[in-house]
Amino acid sequence: MLVETQEETPEIRERLHRVGITNLRTVARINWKGRVYTFLPVFEITIDVPEEKKGIHMSRLVESITEAMSEAVEEEVMQAHTSLEELGRCVIRRLEGKHPHRRAEVWIKTHLIIPRQTPASGKTTYEPYDVEVGVIKNEDGSFGKVLRVKVIGNTACPHAMANNDGKTHIQRAIGELEVRTAFDEEIALEDMIDVVESSFSHPTYTLLKTIDENAVVQGMHRNPKFVEDVAREIFAKAKERFNGKIHVRVISNESIHKHDVIAETWS
Numbered sequence: 001m002l003v004e005t006q007e008e009t010p011e012i013r014e015r016l017h018r019v020g021i022t023n024l025r026t027v028a029r030i031n032w033k034g035r036v037y038t039f040l041p042v043f044e045i046t047i048d049v050p051e052e053k054k055g056i057h058m059s060r061l062v063e064s065i066t067e068a069m070s071e072a073v074e075e076e077v078m079q080a081h082t083s084l085e086e087l088g089r090c091v092i093r094r095l096e097g098k099h100p101h102r103r104a105e106v107w108i109k110t111h112l113i114i115p116r117q118t119p120a121s122g123k124t125t126y127e128p129y130d131v132e133v134g135v136i137k138n139e140d141g142s143f144g145k146v147l148r149v150k151v152i153g154n155t156a157c158p159h160a161m162a163n164n165d166g167k168t169h170i171q172r173a174i175g176e177l178e179v180r181t182a183f184d185e186e187i188a189l190e191d192m193i194d195v196v197e198s199s200f201s202h203p204t205y206t207l208l209k210t211i212d213e214n215a216v217v218q219g220m221h222r223n224p225k226f227v228e229d230v231a232r233e234i235f236a237k238a239k240e241r242f243n244g245k246i247h248v249r250v251i252s253n254e255s256i257h258k259h260d261v262i263a264e265t266w267s
């Protein structure tokens with residue numbers, strides 16, 4: 001007979017808001033607008049623990065993920081989930097039948113690989129973007145979601161350019177955009193990525209032929225930006241396009257310093 005230690009009363013009776021599994025790597029298939037993508041996401045799944053319970057039954061959280069995955073991995077059940085957030089809610093729905101809780105969260109971190117065209121030669125290039133989707137079940141049973149994208153672009157410094165006959169320092173910059181919104185609000189991660197990528201001095205590319213590299217170098221010099229300019233542009237575009245609480249953070253890996261510069265804002 002197994003001892004259910006988790007059901008005992010703990011010495012210190014404190015409610016815990018988030019207890020569960022993190023850094024769980026798995027596979028998921030998403031049928032996004034009719035195209036099936038296979039992801040290798042990292043999951044975090046948590047529930048709250050009441051003050052009178054020593055612990056939670058961790059394996060049940062893992063079972064909720066593995067059972068939701070099996071819906072979309074075995075070939076015969078091709079009902080792949082239609083979005084990462086819908087997959088997250090499906091995991092929580094499964095958990096509801098397995099483990100009592102009042103509040104639950106599922107966070108899915110993965111990469112989106114989006115085909116793009118190089119700027120001059122027009123060749124196809126596959127660009128990686130970090131994305132994260134959080135699905136939150138509130139105590140009243142309502143669902144919210146958090147969408148996050150991280151994009152690598154670049155900045156050409158306008159200040160150095162103005163003071164050095166057009167010469168300047170140029171660096172990679174990372175733009176992060178987060179939108180916190182109602183679960184049913186339709187927001188595509190690709191659209192969030194486009195908002196960030198279009199706000200740099202120029203996008204970056206995996207594949208660049210010489211004529212493409214020339215186009216990027218000329219484009220950057222035509223479009224010098226402070227880290228503040230990039231953050232403001234992302235924020236203005238995101239407020240315009242997405243309904244929710246917006247958070248923007250841009251880090252520029254300055255090529256003239258051993259440190260970075262940052263600009264951040266939120267609604």
Ligand SMILES: Nc1nc2c(ncn2[C@@H]2O[C@H](COP(=O)(O)OP(=O)(O)OP(=O)(O)O)[C@@H](O)[C@H]2O)c(=O)[nH]1
Nearest residue numbers: 002003004006019054055056057058059060061062
């Ligand atoms: N709450 C808690 N569980 C832990 C901790 N460390 C390990 N465990 C987990 O304890 C789990 C086994 O307990 P349960 O999940 O309840 O497994 P079980 O009792 O066989 O399954 P159920 O019948 O569904 O309860 C293992 O999966 C471990 O990961 C911890 O610090 N806290």
Ligand SMILES: [Fe+2]
Nearest residue numbers: 004006057058
């Ligand atoms: Fe158990």
